[in-house]
Amino acid sequence: MVSPQIFTLTVxxxxxxxxxGTTSLWYREVxxxxxxxxxxxxxxxxxxxxxxxxxxxxxxxxxxLRAGICFERQQKDDDARLAYDWLSTETHPPPLERxxxxxxxxxxxxxxxxxxxxxxxxxxxxxxxRTGQVLATIARGERMLQQLHDLADWHxxxxxxxxxxxxxxxxxxxxxxxxxxxxxRSLEEVANTVAGFSEQRTSAVLANVLSLMAGRSLAxxxxxxxxxxxxxxHVFAKDLPxxxxxxxxxxxxxxxxxxxxxxxxxxxxxxLRQVGELQSELRELIYGSRSVIHQRPxxxxxxxxxxxxxxxxxxxxxxxxxxxxxxxxxxxxxxxxAALTVGTQYGNALRTALAEREAQVQRAMATAADLTQxxxxxxxxxxxxxxxxxxxxVAAGQDLLDGLLAEATETGADEALRQARxxxxxxxxxxxxxxxxxxxxxxxRHRNRR
Numbered sequence: 001m002v003s004p005q006i007f008t009l010t011v012x013x014x015x016x017x018x019x020x021g022t023t024s025l026w027y028r029e030v031x032x033x034x035x036x037x038x039x040x041x042x043x044x045x046x047x048x049x050x051x052x053x054x055x056x057x058x059x060x061x062x063x064x065l066r067a068g069i070c071f072e073r074q075q076k077d078d079d080a081r082l083a084y085d086w087l088s089t090e091t092h093p094p095p096l097e098r099x100x101x102x103x104x105x106x107x108x109x110x111x112x113x114x115x116x117x118x119x120x121x122x123x124x125x126x127x128x129x130r131t132g133q134v135l136a137t138i139a140r141g142e143r144m145l146q147q148l149h150d151l152a153d154w155h156x157x158x159x160x161x162x163x164x165x166x167x168x169x170x171x172x173x174x175x176x177x178x179x180x181x182x183x184x185r186s187l188e189e190v191a192n193t194v195a196g197f198s199e200q201r202t203s204a205v206l207a208n209v210l211s212l213m214a215g216r217s218l219a220x221x222x223x224x225x226x227x228x229x230x231x232x233x234h235v236f237a238k239d240l241p242x243x244x245x246x247x248x249x250x251x252x253x254x255x256x257x258x259x260x261x262x263x264x265x266x267x268x269x270x271x272l273r274q275v276g277e278l279q280s281e282l283r284e285l286i287y288g289s290r291s292v293i294h295q296r297p298x299x300x301x302x303x304x305x306x307x308x309x310x311x312x313x314x315x316x317x318x319x320x321x322x323x324x325x326x327x328x329x330x331x332x333x334x335x336x337x338a339a340l341t342v343g344t345q346y347g348n349a350l351r352t353a354l355a356e357r358e359a360q361v362q363r364a365m366a367t368a369a370d371l372t373q374x375x376x377x378x379x380x381x382x383x384x385x386x387x388x389x390x391x392x393x394v395a396a397g398q399d400l401l402d403g404l405l406a407e408a409t410e411t412g413a414d415e416a417l418r419q420a421r422x423x424x425x426x427x428x429x430x431x432x433x434x435x436x437x438x439x440x441x442x443x444x445r446h447r448n449r450r
Contacts, residue, residue: 022059026066035070042067043079046086061087123299127341127350130303134353141360144197148364151193152371155186157415159374161400161422162381168396173384185382186375187235194236194368198315198361205315206368207237212270212317214246218263221256226263232376242270275323278316282329285309289336299340303350306337310354314361385426397427401434408441412448417441 025041028034045052045063055063068083166173194202210233217226227250233243249262289305292298313321313330320326337354341347385393401423407416420438424430 022055022063025063029066029070035073039067039070039074039076039079042070043083046083123340126299126303127347129300130307131350131353134307134350134357138353138357138360141197141357141364144193145360145364145367147193148197148367148371151190152367152374154418155190155371155374155378157418158186158378158381158422161419161426162378164400165381165393165396165423168400169393173380186378187232187372190368190371190375191236194364194371197364197368201315202364202368203236204240205317205365206372207233207240207243208274209317209365209369210236210372211240211242211246212267215242215263215267215270218246218249219260219267221260223250223259226250228376232372242266271319274317274320275326278312278320279323279325279329281312282309282326282333285312286329286333286336289333289340302340306333306340307354309333310337310358314358381426394427394429397423397430398433401430405434405437405441412445414445417445 022045025038025045028038029042042063044050045055046060046067048055048060064083064087068080068087071077071080071083162173191203191206194206210229214226214229214233217223217229226246230243230247230250233240237243245266246263249259249266254262285305285308289302289309292302292305310333313333316326321330337351338347341350401420404416404420404423407413408420417438420434421442424435424438
């Protein structure tokens with residue numbers, strides 16, 4: 001059961017403060033601990049009985065909450081429930097948004113009282129269904145996340161091969177905006193994989209992150225890096241307004257000082273736009289949940305609103321979620337979720353599942369972001385090898401391949417075999433001399449795994 005003490009201060013912000021005539025009751029409750037006698041007086045007050053016949057409506061609401069809390073402390077659950085029911089079913093509540101928060105807290109206390117008795121079978125069934133749906137989403141997400149991890153491992157191997165080849169040649173092949181545009185095989189592969197995680201949502205978020213990174217690079221006058229990030233963002237989302245605007249700044253050749261100022265302002269305005277958009281979406285979902293939360297036939301709709309709300313929050317950028325109003329809306333949504341599901345068998349399971357889903361989305365985005373950075377580096381290698389390979393490059397590749405195949409033959413090292421495959425894919429000239437041996441080792445590895 002929720003501790004009654006946490007509501008003591010809330011009363012004065014959510015409902016009108018008591019008058020001098022009722023301050024003595026509050027003093028007896030809080031400072032003297034006279035719960036037994038004061039709870040009866042609170043009950044008389046909110047019911048309008050003598051000597052409180054002329055009590056204001058705001059004071060009756062205040063007294064009903066205090067009465068319920070005092071009765072709970074005495075473990076008189078039936079009397080507490082009556083007080084909360086009177087308050088929650090009041091026909092003319094004040095038209096204040098704060099009153100809705102107060103009303104929701106009353107509902108939470110009612111649900112806590114219910115949790116000690118019989119479970120509401122309708123609510124329990126709805127919560128169980130929603131919990132199952134969220135867990136199914138998590139299961140699908142884990143399969144897609146594994147694909148992201150596998151692709152990240154493969155790109156990490158490519159990066160090591162590229163780094164070793166450059167070391168042997170004494171060269172440095174860096175990605176540029178043009179190389180990313182001309183040879184975007186790695187990024188397209190990443191985009192196709194991340195798109196499956198959540199119906200294109202991952203790709204849109206990654207494009208947004210890359211565009212914001214480009215804006216900050218421009219503000220720091222790192223123009224070359226900004227071009228790479230913008231070209232990469234274009235692979236994930238073709239017509240993102242922020243990326244389009246930043247690209248326009250580069251194309252018209254702005255002075256560095258003007259470019260820095262323009263990029264800073266555009267990034268700032270984009271963050272504000274996303275904050276406002278998220279605020280509107282959260283308010284709409286909270287309002288939707290509130291409007292049906294007490295209607296038994298529509299409990300599933302209320303749960304749907306809340307599940308959608310927390311899924312939306314999971315995808316928001318950290319700098320957007322730090323906005324104070326969004327933090328407050330998230331707290332309100334958490335409270336609504338608790339008020340709706342407390343006292344049901346699956347209430348905690350649903351809240352745990354929602355938290356697990358959020359953590360999963362964050363892991364997926366972190367993995368995809370790291371993978372994207374690695375793929376951008378690999379684009380520099382692909383762009384260099386996409387040109388006509390010189391005898392010097394082929395010779396260096398041949399020497400590296402011989403060493404990898406020897407290691408794979410002697411130790412059966414899977415890493416060496418995978419690096420050898422990357423190298424042959426990058427330099428088809430090596431297929432004629434070492435392709436047969438590579439395929440033989442790959443077949444042996446496949447048999448051993450079986």
